[in-house]
Each structure stands twice: as structure tokens, then as C-alpha cells.
Amino acid sequence: MNKLKLHSKDLTMENIEKLAELFPNCMTETLTEDGSVKSGIDFDLLRQELSADLVEGPQERYRLDWPGKREALATANAPIAKTLRPCREESMDFESTENLYIEGDNLDALKLLQETYLGKVKMIYIDPPYNTGNDFIYDDNYSMTREDYRELSGDVDEDGNQMFDEEKWQQNSSARGRYHSEWLSMMYPRLKLARNLLREDGVIFISIDDNEIANLRRVSDEVFGAENFIANIIWQKKYSTKSDSRHISESHDHIVVYGKRSEKVFLNGLPRTEKQLSIYKNPDNDSRGRWTSDNLLRTEAREYAIFPIKSPKTNEEFLPPDGSSWRYNRDKIDELISDNRIWFGVEGTSRPRLKRFLSEVQSAVTPQTFWSFEDVGHSDQAKKELGRLFDGPSFSTPKPVALLQRIALIGANPNDIILDFFSGSATSAHAVMKLNAEDGGSRRHIQVQLPEPCDEKSAAFKAGYATIAEIGKERIRRAGAKIREELTAQLEGELPGSEKHNEITAKLAQLDTGFRVLKVDSSNMTGDYYKRPDQTTQDGLDLAVENIKPDRSPEDLLFQVMLDWGVDLALPITRETIAGKEVFFVAPGNGQNEDAALAACFEAGLGDDFSKALAKKHPLRAVFRDASFADDAARINVEQLFKTLSPHTEVRAI
Structure with missing residues (x-):
């Protein structure tokens, strides 16, 4: 029976297990003082996962390493615009x-x-x-220079070859480090x-x-x-x-x-393939359908399973060969014979075999x-x-x-x-x-x-x-x-x-x-859009009034919003004119563009009449351009109107 632990939880191991689920690459093995191996956390890698900067660590451990690994990890975690x-x-x-x-x-x-x-x-x-x-x-x-590489790994490549050929260095060949x-x-x-x-x-x-x-x-x-x-x-x-190799x-x-x-x-x-199914036949027209015969012997002699089996059709008796026995005892064999589950061949003279029906085997392999x-x-x-x-x-x-x-x-x-x-x-x-x-x-x-x-x-x-x-x-x-x-x-x-x-x-x-088709491209927003307030000059403020790149369409903006909000990029998109403005609806709920996952309008001159009409559609999310509103009052009022008419809607601006 199980024993009581009689000690409190090992919180350290629980934390390690949680970290292992989140960051399996940070799990490693280390040697204890007595020479045994135990699991542990590679804190250098864990810090790297939680840091935008590279970290260094000299401690030896079991892990896969190569020049450029830390840069690769930083690249995976770095955001892109x-x-x-x-x-x-x-x-x-x-x-x-x-x-x-x-x-x-x-x-x-x-x-x-x-x-x-x-x-x-x-x-x-x-x-x-x-x-x-x-x-x-x-x-x-x-990419790195040969000098950078030599500083990291010495004068030899990963296979121990000397690194002197400048021409080979430029190629991604086995001679390249x-x-x-x-x-x-x-x-x-x-x-x-x-x-x-x-x-x-x-x-x-x-x-x-x-x-x-x-x-x-x-x-x-x-x-x-x-x-x-x-x-x-x-x-x-x-x-x-045909051989295409030297070896x-x-x-x-x-x-x-x-x-x-x-x-x-x-x-x-x-x-199951046709070939696999072809072995299932029905030579005796069994009402249970197609079947195949299987070996009734086991490759060891068990006394309780060594006895003669009589063919009901010919009364011929069959014994298992020396050193073997039947798969089942006498009672089970008698039950199988009475249920027509033992096959003695068409003439009743063949060594008995077990009938396995197609309807009883798994449909998948x-x-x-x-x-x-x-x-x-x-x-x-x-x-x-x-x-x-x-x-x-x-x-x-x-x-x-x-x-x-x-x-x-x-x-x-x-x-x-x-x-x-x-x-x-x-x-x-x-x-x-x-x-x-x-x-x-x-x-x-x-x-x-x-x-x-x-x-x-x-x-x-x-x-x-x-x-x-x-x-x-x-x-x-x-x-x-x-x-x-x-x-x-x-x-x-x-x-x-x-x-x-x-x-x-x-x-x-x-x-x-x-x-x-969706194509990876630079952000729809100008560079000034991503600057902090303390990075923007007065001249920059004047330029940032229009924060959308001039070659970008409203549908371009819609997909960037969908990405940012986590909306499925394959959802249906419809358009509707509300108060004279074009509105995108993503995943309409009932054919009337109500309760859509997202409503987006990027046109200029939006006023209270537009905001009221859109709020009555009750979208889950609504987004507008920051510069789309007719005036500051309309921009302030839109949030209040949605709170009143569609309180569950999340309202954002770009």
C-alpha cells in the first residue's frame, strides 16, 4: 500500500516542474557531490528567455551548444514591427x-x-x-567573420578541420566552420x-x-x-x-x-488496406461475416492445454505438436467449437485454427x-x-x-x-x-x-x-x-x-x-508611431498627425488589427455602409453584422451619429483611426456611447 509522505510539499521541485512545462529547453542535468545525476534548471537559458539582452554563463552542463545559439534565442524572442x-x-x-x-x-x-x-x-x-x-x-x-568565429571556437571547425581557405569560408560547405x-x-x-x-x-x-x-x-x-x-x-x-554513392x-x-x-x-x-482486408473471407458462409483464421497454438507446453481436439465433421482428433500446447484450456476450446469459432478447413481435415471476424478487429491499424x-x-x-x-x-x-x-x-x-x-x-x-x-x-x-x-x-x-x-x-x-x-x-x-x-x-x-494570400511586409504605421513621447520632437509631432503609410489600404489596416487583437485571419469579412462610412465586419453573427468579432472603420469625419449606429450592432470589438473622428468631442463621446449602448464592446484606436 502507499505510504504517507509525512513531510511538506517539495516546493522547489514543483516550481522546477512548472518551469519545465513552460521552458523545456531550460531543463538540464547536473552532477551532485556524490556523483549522481539530477535534473535542474539552466538559469542562464532561463534568464535569456526572460531578457532582451544576451547573458553569459561559464558553468559546464549537459546541453547542445553552438556558436550563435544565444543570438538565435534572442532572435526568437525579439519583437518585429x-x-x-x-x-x-x-x-x-x-x-x-x-x-x-x-x-x-x-x-x-x-x-x-x-x-x-x-x-x-x-x-x-x-x-x-x-x-x-x-x-x-x-x-x-x-553571419560572423572568421576572426569572430576563431575567438569563439578556436582555429578549427565543428569537425576539427583547420580553417584557412578563404574561398571555402564563403560557402556553406563542410569545410566552413x-x-x-x-x-x-x-x-x-x-x-x-x-x-x-x-x-x-x-x-x-x-x-x-x-x-x-x-x-x-x-x-x-x-x-x-x-x-x-x-x-x-x-x-x-x-x-x-541504382547506386549513387561511393559507399x-x-x-x-x-x-x-x-x-x-x-x-x-x-x-x-x-x-486497413485492401491487401490487409483481402485475407478476410467467408468460406463457410458464417452469418457473422468475413473472417480469417489465426494460430491456435502457443510455443510452450502447458499440461492443462495439451489434449486432443476432435473435428465435428470427420471426428478426426488433433494434438498439439511436441513442445507446444493449445492457446486455451479444454472448457474454452469446447465453447469455441460449439460457437463455430474453430476452423478445421473446408473438408474438416485440417489442423484446427481460431476464427477472427473482421467485425471484431479494430478498423484502424x-x-x-x-x-x-x-x-x-x-x-x-x-x-x-x-x-x-x-x-x-x-x-x-x-x-x-x-x-x-x-x-x-x-x-x-x-x-x-x-x-x-x-x-x-x-x-x-x-x-x-x-x-x-x-x-x-x-x-x-x-x-x-x-x-x-x-x-x-x-x-x-x-x-x-x-x-x-x-x-x-x-x-x-x-x-x-x-x-x-x-x-x-x-x-x-x-x-x-x-x-x-x-x-x-x-x-x-x-x-x-x-x-x-497574406504577404509579410513592414508595419502599416510610420516609424513615429512606435516612438515614446520623449523621443518625439515638435517637427516629428507635425509629421505624426498622419501615422499611416500612404500606400496602405483600409483592408491592410484591418488585417494588422486582426493580428494585434488575435482574431482568426480566416474569418469571413463583410462591408457595410453606416452613416455614409464604410465599416468592415469580421465574422458576422446573424447575417445582419450584429455581434461580429470585430468592427473596423478607418474613414475620416466620424461623428456621434455614426458611433451610435455602430454601437447598436453590438460588436465584440470596435477599432478606429485616432485621426478619424470629426473633432475631439466625437473622439471622447465614442467610448461613452459604446458603454451605454454596447457595454461589452472593447473599443480601441490606432
């Missing part, structure tokens, strides 16, 4: 879609999404740069920000090859906590046996899986850690798949749709949000749409992609695509149209009003193949 600007002309179904395509540096995008999607994303999939020797596209200003460090510094802040977005039961899948698998595991252990590691899946990416030909990639809190993560099983190309596709297949979608051009290193579809099926439920912040050619978006079309789900996807220029020698550039982001957006358009066509074609053979016809019709109505 940027926003997301809507781009209707590049979007699909802008008004109705719940999917987002964010174009810009994913570090900026992840920071901008912190308020709105904090703890709301169920699944993240990323396929980051594999660090194969090319320069990184993501320029986070982690920051070969691994730059990759880690690129990944570290992005993973930290991504973790914040995950739900408590959220999960992240990360594709990687052998070049950085070891470092990815270690940095992910630090960010997510080693105890939240779930699996390292091996994907067989090649079907060819051993590489035919796989890794997909590393971590949970935000692994004890709360539930991964869905995989549906637990995923395993090896995924063959036969099940989820391979790299060459993915290239051809994308080439067919684009009517010819072949693009570099996409992932198979089936691979991403399986990941989405395992990691997310039908109504969840899926994020991919290394979107590339948008395979994950394609997979989410395809999966929704198959099971009628309404999973939402958020894609983030840098407008990385296409190589001028590439098929994509020759086909007219200047950036990877352009390829991604066009892929979603084409894939969405194709998926709709395929669903519509299924209707042709179904009788209108039939169950199948209604099912397909419902899937078409539910299917969201659109996306709302």
Missing part, C-alpha cells in the same frame, strides 16, 4: 476560404501568428532545408515559435535526411523536451536499386515526430516506423505527379501527396488546423484538400513560403514561375480544381437522391479549395 497584407488578386475564394497562404520569411510569419494561433494548431509538418552544402536562403543575420551552426541557428528560433502555436495535444512532423538528423533530434529534444519525442519514421524515398546508396529520409505534451497526444490509426514507397510513394513519383499537374514541367524534390496525406490523417482530426511553414510547392495543402475530399473533413491548412527565386536554368523558371511561392499558389489552384473535377465525375454514375449521391454532394459543398 511587421504585418501581413492581404492580396486578393492572388487568392482563391478570398471571401469564403478558411485556408491561408502566407508569403514571406517564415520567422517573421511565425512571430506574427503568435497572438492569433497561440495553442490552436493541431499538427505542423515541415520539410526544412536539408543542409546539403548550399547557402541558406533564410538570412537571419547569423559554421556548417552545422548556421543550420541550427536557422532552425532553433523557428522550432521554438512553432511549439507555441501547437495545442497541448499538438504534434509536429519534420522531414530530414542523414546530414542533420542527429542535430535535429538534439535541438528538438531541447525545444520540445526529450520526453515528448514520439517516433523517428523511416520513409523509403527511392525505388531504384552505401541512401534510399531513405527521416520524419521525426514530437508532441507538445506527448501524454496528451493521440495519433489516429491508418485504415497503428502506424509503424517504416513507410515503404509502395504505401506512400517515392521521390520520382512525386516529381511526375507534380509535372502532370503542371502539364509538363518537372520540379525539384517535392514530396509525394500520399506521404503528406498519411501524415495529415495520423496527426490531425477532420476539423483541425495544419501548419506548414516550409511550404515549398505546397504538397501539404494538396494533401489536405485530397484528404478532405475523401473523408468529408474540413481540415484547414496554413502555408508559409519565402518568395525564393527559382533558378533561371530550372524547368519552373522556364515555365514562367519566378519564385517558389508562385509555384505553391498555382499548385493549390490546379490541385483544387482537379480534386473538384474528380468528385464531380463520381456523381455521374450515382442516382440523384441516393445515399452515395448525397454523400458526394455534401463533400463538394464542404470542400474548401481556396486560400487567402
Whole structure:
């Protein structure tokens, strides 16, 4: 039985456990005086989490370190004065879609999404740069001179090589001192920000090859906590046996899986394949349906389970082979025979086996850690798949749709949000749409992609695509149209009003193949907007009367307000004219723009009549430009009018 503790709570350990939940990267191991290892808090890292300045600490401890790590952590925590600007002309179904395509540096995008999607994303999939020797596209200003590096780490690189070749120093090759460090510094802040977005039961899948698998595991252990590691899946990416290596030909990639809190993560099983179902037959026309036979023997001799079993059809008796026994005792076997659960073959002359019915087994299979190309596709297949979608051009290193579809099926439920912040050619978006079309789900996807220029020698550039982001957006358009066509074609053979016809019709109505394009850009506000009063001169005050940049639209302002207030960026937006002024309503409640999540008006000359009319709509939030009001009285009165007519409304100005 359990014993009473007979001592007060260990508050120190409770505090450590709380800190570990908030900052798993700050957990470390230290040696005690007696030589044992115990968990502790890395106070240098904890101070860094709570400080805008870098801190130093000489104490040795178990941790992953590299030149630039502290700068990377500071970068993750540093605020940015940027926003997301809507781009209707590049979007699909802008008004109705719940999917987002964010174009810009994913570090900026992840920071901008912190308020709105904090703890709301169920699944993240990323396929980051594999660090194969090319320069990184993501320029986070982690570069340093050779002299700076030598001061930090001596005259050798991470692999112990001398650092003398100036030409090699300029390349991100294994001869360069920051070969691994730059990759880690690129990944570290992005993973930290991504973790914040995950739900408590959220999960992240990360594709990687052998070049950085070891470092990815270690940095992910630090960010997510080693105890939240779930699996390292091996994907067989090649079907060819042709050797392309001096030593051993590489035919796989890794997909590393971590949970935000692994004890709360539930991964869905995989549906049984036709091959798996084909073993279930019904040769004796059993009324309980299809079944398969299973071994009735155990590989050890137990006296109580060694006895003859008689075939009811032929009276032939069967004994277990030497050294084995039946799986059950005599009473249980007799019960199974009377219930027609023992199979002796069609003629009744075969060794008895146990009947297992399809209706009694789980409909889903637990995923395993090896995924063959036969099940989820391979790299060459993915290239051809994308080439067919684009009517010819072949693009570099996409992932198979089936691979991403399986990941989405395992990691997310039908109504969840899926994020991919290394979107590339948008395979994950394609997979989410395809999966929704198959099971009628309404999973939402958020894609983030840098407008990385296409190589001028590439098929994509020759086909007219200047950036990877352009390829991604066009892929979603084409894939969405194709998926709709395929669903519509299924209707042709179904009788209108039939169950199948209604099912397909419902899937078409539910299917969201659109996306709302948002582009990372500088803030809509002028620089003076962010200055403290003591930083502003009289001349600056005159210039600050107009605090909005001249090239920004009211809809630009609306999305910056939505970001700042944490309003879902995919909510429906409508417009209405009130007292002659255009008002944006985000997520109208009843079709009359009442009880909307947000009402925004950025026009000038707002007076009391406008404020009264808008307050009667009872929005949850209302925002205006500071300079929008007709006079100071109208600006003061708006708050009082809302307090009287809509007291629950939160009123703000920009």
C-alpha cells in the first residue's frame, strides 16, 4: 500500500516542474557531490528567455551548444514591427476560404501568428532545408567573420578541420566552420515559435535526411523536451536499386515526430488496406461475416492445454505438436467449437485454427516506423505527379501527396488546423484538400513560403514561375480544381437522391479549395508611431498627425488589427455602409453584422451619429483611426456611447 509522505510539499521541485512545462529547453542535468545525476534548471537559458539582452554563463552542463545559439534565442524572442497584407488578386475564394497562404520569411510569419494561433494548431509538418552544402536562403543575420568565429571556437571547425581557405569560408560547405551552426541557428528560433502555436495535444512532423538528423533530434529534444519525442519514421524515398554513392546508396529520409505534451497526444490509426482486408473471407458462409483464421497454438507446453481436439465433421482428433500446447484450456476450446469459432478447413481435415471476424478487429491499424514507397510513394513519383499537374514541367524534390496525406490523417482530426511553414510547392495543402475530399473533413491548412527565386536554368523558371511561392499558389489552384473535377465525375454514375449521391454532394459543398494570400511586409504605421513621447520632437509631432503609410489600404489596416487583437485571419469579412462610412465586419453573427468579432472603420469625419449606429450592432470589438473622428468631442463621446449602448464592446484606436 502507499505510504504517507509525512513531510511538506517539495516546493522547489514543483516550481522546477512548472518551469519545465513552460521552458523545456531550460531543463538540464547536473552532477551532485556524490556523483549522481539530477535534473535542474539552466538559469542562464532561463534568464535569456526572460531578457532582451544576451547573458553569459561559464558553468559546464549537459546541453547542445553552438556558436550563435544565444543570438538565435534572442532572435526568437525579439519583437518585429511587421504585418501581413492581404492580396486578393492572388487568392482563391478570398471571401469564403478558411485556408491561408502566407508569403514571406517564415520567422517573421511565425512571430506574427503568435497572438492569433497561440495553442490552436493541431499538427505542423515541415520539410526544412536539408543542409546539403548550399547557402541558406533564410538570412537571419547569423553571419560572423572568421576572426569572430576563431575567438569563439578556436582555429578549427565543428569537425576539427583547420580553417584557412578563404574561398571555402564563403560557402556553406563542410569545410566552413559554421556548417552545422548556421543550420541550427536557422532552425532553433523557428522550432521554438512553432511549439507555441501547437495545442497541448499538438504534434509536429519534420522531414530530414542523414546530414542533420542527429542535430535535429538534439535541438528538438531541447525545444520540445526529450520526453515528448514520439517516433523517428523511416520513409523509403527511392525505388531504384541504382547506386549513387561511393559507399552505401541512401534510399531513405527521416520524419521525426514530437508532441507538445506527448501524454496528451493521440495519433489516429491508418485504415486497413485492401491487401490487409483481402485475407478476410467467408468460406463457410458464417452469418457473422468475413473472417480469417489465426494460430491456435502457443510455443510452450502447458499440461492443462495439451489434449486432443476432435473435428465435428470427420471426428478426426488433433494434438498439439511436441513442445507446444493449445492457446486455451479444454472448457474454452469446447465453447469455441460449439460457437463455430474453430476452423478445421473446408473438408474438416485440417489442423484446427481460431476464427477472427473482421467485425471484431479494430478498423484502424497503428502506424509503424517504416513507410515503404509502395504505401506512400517515392521521390520520382512525386516529381511526375507534380509535372502532370503542371502539364509538363518537372520540379525539384517535392514530396509525394500520399506521404503528406498519411501524415495529415495520423496527426490531425477532420476539423483541425495544419501548419506548414516550409511550404515549398505546397504538397501539404494538396494533401489536405485530397484528404478532405475523401473523408468529408474540413481540415484547414496554413502555408508559409519565402518568395525564393527559382533558378533561371530550372524547368519552373522556364515555365514562367519566378519564385517558389508562385509555384505553391498555382499548385493549390490546379490541385483544387482537379480534386473538384474528380468528385464531380463520381456523381455521374450515382442516382440523384441516393445515399452515395448525397454523400458526394455534401463533400463538394464542404470542400474548401481556396486560400487567402497574406504577404509579410513592414508595419502599416510610420516609424513615429512606435516612438515614446520623449523621443518625439515638435517637427516629428507635425509629421505624426498622419501615422499611416500612404500606400496602405483600409483592408491592410484591418488585417494588422486582426493580428494585434488575435482574431482568426480566416474569418469571413463583410462591408457595410453606416452613416455614409464604410465599416468592415469580421465574422458576422446573424447575417445582419450584429455581434461580429470585430468592427473596423478607418474613414475620416466620424461623428456621434455614426458611433451610435455602430454601437447598436453590438460588436465584440470596435477599432478606429485616432485621426478619424470629426473633432475631439466625437473622439471622447465614442467610448461613452459604446458603454451605454454596447457595454461589452472593447473599443480601441490606432
